Amino acid sequence: MTTALPSRLGVLGDVHANLAALTSALQFLRAEGVDRVLSVGDVVDGPGDVDRVVALLRDADVCAVRGNHERWLLTDQLRTLRHATDRRALGRDTLAWITALRPLQRIETTAGEVLLGHGLGSQDMVRVTDDNPLHLDPGDPTFARFFGEAAGCAFALGGHTHRRMVRPLGDVTLVNAGTLVPDDDPCVLVLDLAARAATFHDLVHDRVVPSPWQRTALDR
Numbered sequence: 001m002t003t004a005l006p007s008r009l010g011v012l013g014d015v016h017a018n019l020a021a022l023t024s025a026l027q028f029l030r031a032e033g034v035d036r037v038l039s040v041g042d043v044v045d046g047p048g049d050v051d052r053v054v055a056l057l058r059d060a061d062v063c064a065v066r067g068n069h070e071r072w073l074l075t076d077q078l079r080t081l082r083h084a085t086d087r088r089a090l091g092r093d094t095l096a097w098i099t100a101l102r103p104l105q106r107i108e109t110t111a112g113e114v115l116l117g118h119g120l121g122s123q124d125m126v127r128v129t130d131d132n133p134l135h136l137d138p139g140d141p142t143f144a145r146f147f148g149e150a151a152g153c154a155f156a157l158g159g160h161t162h163r164r165m166v167r168p169l170g171d172v173t174l175v176n177a178g179t180l181v182p183d184d185d186p187c188v189l190v191l192d193l194a195a196r197a198a199t200f201h202d203l204v205h206d207r208v209v210p211s212p213w214q215r216t217a218l219d220r
Contacts, residue, residue: 006035007110011189013159013177014067015039017046017053017085020206021180025188026060028201028208032190038107040159040177041067041118044085044098054094065116066101067160068124074099104149111193115156115172121149127161128174147172155218157191164189164200166216173218182206193218 010029015022029037039062044050057064072078073087087095103122106113120126126142128134137143150156150172157175164178164187175198177189186203196218202209 009191010034010037011177013179014042017048019048039064067118
């Protein structure tokens with residue numbers, strides 16, 4: 001028996017324990033009939049219930065990677081941050097799920113493999129936005145590492161900046177899924193590889209707005 005490769009992906013930006021927004025986002029993506037749901041990490045460190053957030057992601061079979069906030073949680077760094085998650089308060093299943101996260105995944109799709117990371121590939125603190133100039137230097141270890149990780153991938157998905165984005169970088173198209181944080185222009189992303197389009201849907205008061213905020217062609 002063969003399993004069809006996914007063509008329509010639902011992508012969750014940085015969740016930061018926003019349970020209500022995550023609940024609405026998952027309900028919306030289920031109604032949209034996406035083939036698979038991905039998370040770019042930074043699930044923890046927010047005002048909500050991380051145990052319940054992780055349970056939702058796990059029950060929905062969301063494929064997630066580790067963000068810098070999970071890394072900080074597991075290494076007991078920056079726990080003085082506002083709304084920092086207390087590792088000692090987490091349930092055993094939650095902590096096991098977070099611990100098992102990898103910084104990078106390659107997802108097989110109808111358009112070939114898609115790279116899923118948090119920042120720029122596995123480099124979870126690298127910020128790329130629409131308005132920062134990038135001068136690709138083959139000798140730059142940041143870019144060399146990324147292009148090595150993204151070899152053979154046309155698309156690389158990430159988050160970290162909380163800013164939705166579709167931007168080419170060399171032979172790879174970077175797609176930033178944004179965030180679910182209420183004050184940071186929250187959104188839900190549907191990536192349709194067959195239609196070659198990324199569509200961002202706004203979250204308003206933790207509810208997904210029916211009409212898309214932005215549809216961006218993925219062809220260059």
